[in-house]
Amino acid sequence: MGLAPESINVDSLGLRKLTDKTRKDDCDGDGDGDDDVTETVGCWMKWRFLGSCLTPSSSSKIDGSVSGSSTQLAEENKSSNDTSRDQPVAPVTSSSSSTDAESTPSTPNIVEELKIASQLRKFAFTELKSATRSFRPDNLLGEGGFGCVFKGWINESGPAPVKPGSGLTVAVKTMNHDGLQGHKEWLAEVNYLGDLHHPNLVKLIGYCIEGDQRLLVYEFMPRGSLENHLFRRSLPLPWSTRIKIALGAAKGLAFLHEEAERPVIYRDFKTSNILLDEDYNAKLSDFGLAKDGPEGDKTHVSTRVMGTYGYAAPEYVMTGHLTSKSDVYSFGVVLLEMLTGRRSMDKTRPIGEHNLVEWARPFLRERRRFYRLMDPRLEGQFSIRGAQKAVQLAAHCLTRDAKARPLMSEVVDILNPLPDLKDMAYSSSYFQALQAERANINQAIKNSGRVQVAFPERNGQPNPSPSTPNRPQASSPYHQNHLYRSPKPKV
Helix, strand or coil, X not given: CCECECCCCCCECCCCCCCCCCCCCCCCCCCCHHHHHHHHHHHHHHHHHCCCCCCCCCCCCCCCCCCCCCEECCCCCCCCCCCCCCCCCXXXXXXXXXXCCCCCCCCCXXXXXXXXXXXXXXXXXXXHHHHCCCCCHHHEEEECCCCEEEEXXXXXXXXXXXXXXXXXXXXXXXXXXXXXHHHHHHHHHHHHHCCCCCCCECCEEEEEEECCEEEEEEEECCCEEHHHHHHHCCXXXXXXXXXXXXXXXXXXHHHHHHHCCCCEECCCCCHHHEEECCCCCEEECCCCCCEECCCCCCCCEECCCEECCCCCCHHHHHHCEECHHHHHHHHHHHHHHHHHCCCCECCCCXXXXXXXXXXXXXXXXXXXXXXXXXXXXXXXXXEHHHHHHHHHHHHHHCCCCHHHCCCXXXXXXXXXXXXXXXXXXXXXXXXXXXXXHHHHHHHHHHHHCCCCCCCCCECCECCCCCCCCCCCCCCCCCCCCCCCCCCCCEC
């Protein structure tokens, strides 16, 4: 969907981080000028070597900025040098009768399936080829499960391409030619984003459907994806910005669940699908896996299980029964990632800490232990009351009983006042003592050259574990969690 440069290593599209679900050999970056260009070229070379996505028949995938692609549970994870990336889970098919639109027709009937809003622009393939300068490598913003995303420039009021740096900057997402599933996701994005309009949803500007070409044109998101800011950039995302992003993303989900004319279940809520504009306003991207919510007296929609490993609700993975509460669970995972600075799945961490939710559960249950969860890179620059409320909210969203999870409108109400709280943790005597103790532990580890045993708790508060000091993130830029994945538009 909307691309953001920083998500990809190319600030302009935000796709650079396009770390999609199942396999992502994308370039990621910090979105810093020269560095981004370098990474983008590196990614281009990699793709070119693979016989990649710069040709119309390419099978590369795009993620992140433009539209974070999702990973199908059934798909095999092809990128496996990176231990930080999770393996996909086997697909789960519900035995109950269902309205699953996921069954693929033998031949797509575009006339019947394409319900495009009149305000969307229709582009010719040659126009988008020209707008991206023939999909040249230095315009590549990222790559994911659906295809590659390129930065382009078009006329402010029409489809005609213009000179780089002039007109309207856009992110052009191409679709891999992997069969009808890619077409179905392309179709879902056009139909949903052509009809849904909200400040916290990425804007779809237009589309191209010409022969076997399927492309989407999104607004350009200059700050890229949340994933890149949390896990790929050297400077930590400030506490106030994290809460602002969480609030914006929550408003986007609340709109889909409770305000849209037809309730929509997003189904692929994760950090790589949350794109940021210049002011760090969050917008949800990639609606390839979205589904209409249950209607009438139905309690759920039965579908083939798809999404991204580490973010999908357990009841959905087990039964294929999809509800809006599945999105609420995914929101809880992302909120926990924002609080801890850890990925939902990280195999580079010690045994017992690979799965973020399972590692965090003991600390979520005890209010006084919330300090153990907080991202050490924040160095106490967070509100104590705000962090406590956010931790409690994450626990509520992650409860195993789906019916007990809050509505997204309730989540928005809880997050609303948090940005204004000023009781910073660094000024508390307890946090200062905790930091001093952590420093001593780190020094002891450094001196001994080996990890020590964890210290016992003192006064009911946990001492930091030797396994959780300020250590650098996994070398993999996208140690992505892939559960299942949605095809992204590809060229």
